[in-house]
Amino acid sequence: MRSHQPLWFHVDMDAFYAAIEQRDNPDLRGKPVIIGAMPGSRGVVSTCSYEARTFGVHSAMPISQAYRLCPDGTYIRPRMEHYSRESAKIMEEFYDFSPRIIQVSIDEAFIEMTGTGGIFGPPEQAAMKLKNRIRERIGLTITVGAAANRLVAKMASAYQKPDGLTIVPPGTEEEFIRKLELKDLWGVGRKSRQRLEELNIRTVDQLIKIPKDTLGTLFGRAGGEYLYQVCRGIDPGIYDGQIKSHSISNEHTFGIDCKDSQAVEDTLFALAHGIVFRLHRENAQSRTLVLKLRLGDFSTSTIQKSLDHPIRTVEECFDLALELLKSKWDRRNPIRLIGLGFSNVEGTEKVQQGELFDDPEDRRSKVEAAVLELQKKYGDLPISKGRKFIRGTDPDGDGR
DNA sequence: TCTGGGGTCCTAGGACCC
DNA sequence: TCTGGGGTCCTAGGACCC
Numbered sequence: 001m002r003s004h005q006p007l008w009f010h011v012d013m014d015a016f017y018a019a020i021e022q023r024d025n026p027d028l029r030g031k032p033v034i035i036g037a038m039p040g041s042r043g044v045v046s047t048c049s050y051e052a053r054t055f056g057v058h059s060a061m062p063i064s065q066a067y068r069l070c071p072d073g074t075y076i077r078p079r080m081e082h083y084s085r086e087s088a089k090i091m092e093e094f095y096d097f098s099p100r101i102i103q104v105s106i107d108e109a110f111i112e113m114t115g116t117g118g119i120f121g122p123p124e125q126a127a128m129k130l131k132n133r134i135r136e137r138i139g140l141t142i143t144v145g146a147a148a149n150r151l152v153a154k155m156a157s158a159y160q161k162p163d164g165l166t167i168v169p170p171g172t173e174e175e176f177i178r179k180l181e182l183k184d185l186w187g188v189g190r191k192s193r194q195r196l197e198e199l200n201i202r203t204v205d206q207l208i209k210i211p212k213d214t215l216g217t218l219f220g221r222a223g224g225e226y227l228y229q230v231c232r233g234i235d236p237g238i239y240d241g242q243i244k245s246h247s248i249s250n251e252h253t254f255g256i257d258c259k260d261s262q263a264v265e266d267t268l269f270a271l272a273h274g275i276v277f278r279l280h281r282e283n284a285q286s287r288t289l290v291l292k293l294r295l296g297d298f299s300t301s302t303i304q305k306s307l308d309h310p311i312r313t314v315e316e317c318f319d320l321a322l323e324l325l326k327s328k329w330d331r332r333n334p335i336r337l338i339g340l341g342f343s344n345v346e347g348t349e350k351v352q353q354g355e356l357f358d359d360p361e362d363r364r365s366k367v368e369a370a371v372l373e374l375q376k377k378y379g380d381l382p383i384s385k386g387r388k389f390i391r392g393t394d395p396d397g398d399g400r
Numbered sequence: 401t402c403t404g405g406g407g408t409c410c411t412a413g414g415a416c417c418c
Numbered sequence: 419t420c421t422g423g424g425g426t427c428c429t430a431g432g433a434c435c436c
Contacts, residue, residue: 037404044404046436059436065401105407105436189434222410223433243408251405288428298403302430337404 004115005170007123009130010145010153013090014162016107017083018049021076023139032057032073039067039075042253046078050162086138093133097126102150102239110150110239123167131165147173149235154186173233178204185230186238192219192227207231248282249290249341250274257296257334264335268325271340272318276311284345285310289317291324292339303328304343311342 013019017035022028032052037043045061055070066073087106094101097120100112113126120126127144134142143164145156152173156166159180168176177185182193182204195218201207208231216224229236250271258264279286289311290304303324311317321340329335 062401062403191433253404
């Protein structure tokens, strides 16, 4: 069997949420469409159409600012379920081109095209077939980057958008990357760029000249190694599917900063409910709970606690969350955002059945499994009801 | 400008054990 | 009495990505 030159495509859907809304509603085509929070509320732009971008609007921009720049735009709340279904349809199409798909977000995926030349032709041809397929069957445009590894394919897809195609032939990686700005390097954000600028490094050319040891001293061992590789087009192994740990979290930003303990606790309960039920749904478990607080001045802190056993019930999770809240919040400081999450989430294979017996928490856990079944049947119960419901079925009858 | 919500990965310090 | 190195786990914070 002959060996093949590795070939990866990175596919990015163009202005995905906005493009779906424009496809579904012809009145919106050719117009600025902004998906995200509603003007007047706290929140940001999630995605916007290319027409909106000509006004200077972009992702992650505060919605208030977007509204000032583009008051006549159409503002739409995201319809995530709809977008997820469209995303799944697109992924299905990708499987006709290769069995190796790595979906990295709702609107992005890697496709390994190594050895498919005999079927789809050279990279240009294969990419055009893929783009045509998605346009014809889904009605959306995509941008494709092609290279010998995922890191360069990813940066190639960002090079020309929308409806773009950039191919970086093997051996020309460094030449391609030299055309980019530092901010275009994947994994180099605002802070790293600032630090590089302090050192008078403003271009990729300048970065390539810095010895690996020096980068290590400046950015830490892992950070230095990463920078050394990324500017040379060497893939350190991004998205290799090796997920070491996993976390599940929910957070909520109050419309107005909140110092009403009852309101804060109610929100905390809803968050606990959300993450515990997701844990059950994923058949997973965790011993570590993380509470996140963001105050009125936007300062953010977290506090976490690990137990010697998995947290399995909403009650246990909520009680622990309250304990963390009490230790971190002095009640005079209004809260902007409160978040709750599990970290170090693992699959439940490791649970020893024996230790579940005679455990009072286990009965609660079973009650919650039953509630989960009901929710599957009848849809999500309102959270406020959920709190009463679960407390009302308290198997210990101790009123907690 | 006035900043969502969901994540992953890394660092550094401290506790504890051998 | 003062001293070391390594490993593992936990915690808090921060950079970055979509």
